[in-house]
Amino acid sequence: MWDSIYYFVMVPMVYIAFGTLFGGILFKFIVVLRSPKIKGTLAVFPRGPVPKLGALRDSFFIPDAFRKDKVFWFFIIAFHAAFLLLIIGHLELVREFALFQIIPHYVFLGAGWVGVVLIASTLYFLFRRFKSPWREISVPEDYIILLLLFLAFIFGSHMNLASRYGIAGFDIPVQSYREYLSSFFTSTPHVSRGIIASPHYVIVVLHVFFANLFLMLFPFSKMVHSVFMFAAQFIKRK
């Protein structure tokens, strides 16, 4: 039975997760694009010389957060920078990308540190919510998403760190990940032998399970801020 559950998490659920993620975002876009525009402007002044550039700057560097709370800003930037490296790293686990080798590295860029930064930031965000006034404004969604992320990161980091230091023979080679992840783009998706044979296969399953849950929740939760942030920032300057 466990084999079936593991297989479901590792293959069908991954398709469901990505389908829900992309389908959900597409649905959100359709809903937004079908909603009426307003006839005026909701700008705040000064709008800045180049509104789109200003909106990009505000979206990526979040100066509003820097002005209000520098520690929080540091963790926001650290988290999002690490998350970007995380996405790149997972793409590299599908196949080699010459573009990412601008900085020569072994898969993947920032591995180890990326996980540590993400775990530290997530814990900061989580514990911040236990303190007033953030506690009063938080809803279950806020805690659950952070817990999901924490769990996905902790198992992902374990896979990376344990592999590096050879703990308990946990040495799933990159080729095994590539075989597994690239198989999603073929007609025969499967979990590679290298992963199944590892004594820490369950860790991989747990990592994928929590990541799947996160991806499925993404379009229907506050995580869509990453999709629509620029649009809202642009409205402020339009």
Added chain:
Amino acid sequence: MDNEKRKELIGLMKTRLTRPMRYYLDLCTRCGLCYDTCHVFYGIPKKEYSPVGRAEVVRRIFKKYLRPSGKLFPFWGDSKEIDDHSMDELLDAAFSCTACRRCMVHCPFAIDTPFLLGIAKSLLIGNESAPDELSILADGAVEKGKSIDEFKDGFREVIKDLEKEVAVKLGGVPPEGLIPMDKAGADILFVGLSGAHSIVHPAVILNSAGANWTLSWFEAVNFGAFLGDPRKMDFIANRIINEAKALGVKEVVIVECGTAYRIPKYLMGPQPFKVSSIVEVIHRFLSEGKIKLNEKTITDPVTYHDPCQLGRNGGVYEEPREILSALAADFRDMTPNRKYNWCCGGGGGLVALDNEEFRIKSGKAKYDQIVATGAKIVVSACENCIFQLDTIKAGYSMDVEMKSLTELVAENLA
């Protein structure tokens, strides 16, 4: 509350789901960076008066009825039903907000909480629990728009009396025609308020500059916007827009009223005429040498309160400061100012409500700012702000004088 009413309110909520509204409903991460940015929270530090606290009242109801997650798993986002209690929460959230949008400049996602509270106001109107004062005033303005001809004779008589006041201020010139009305082809259509001072002082300035102007039949203030009724807001604004089009004016000049300026300038779409604040026009007249001021005649320290709708939401920051720097020997800016200025607590139609004690408390930030400047004269360019500043002055027993910029200019023309 019965189900029929609830369905009606959900339908009303759907009518407010414009594109920006969708963003503002979805984007908030409850990071809390806005938490202490509201002047009401500064004076009354309760979660309900934080921007996120207000917005969440709306979001929780939205999720309950228009989000699958809210329908299936209400605990997920703490969704709330529409009932009498939630309507009370909406009332408190919507009509304690002055729509100053200070929270928006501190929000990393640029969420316009007052815009979001438009949903709350729609629900309150649908539930017939919006403040009566604002409903009556908005309905009155709509009625005036529908039957303006019935008002014209009475208004003309009032204007004749005001022309005499203007004549005296201009040094005893003949009063006839000093406040022109219905003047087709005028360059400027000036829109005042119901108070005589809102017409007399601008009339002195416009005549001194030799402007080709005419006075609007309507008052600039838009109670439809304060009430949160988009149809009434549009109707009230369109009275003036249609009048300007019929007269063929080049420019509509709005009296010192921030909301009245922002609506035709930024919220009604493109118009075939320019929309300016009287402050911008005074500044232009000074730059062009059409009027001159008795410079540095005010020796007491002077400070300026940026009306939120004129400054942060209208972009008029430097003109009033340059005018005041010319008039006053000791001009002192408040801290913070311009985009980050604290709201005085009088906007959003709040000065029309029976809430003086609340407004004194919510004016604490402004009181502290004024005291910090050491100014003896506080100038602003918005009728609501001046009214609220006077409330703050009385509430905190302040030894300062509150003045309107137009009045100060009219009194100090060279």
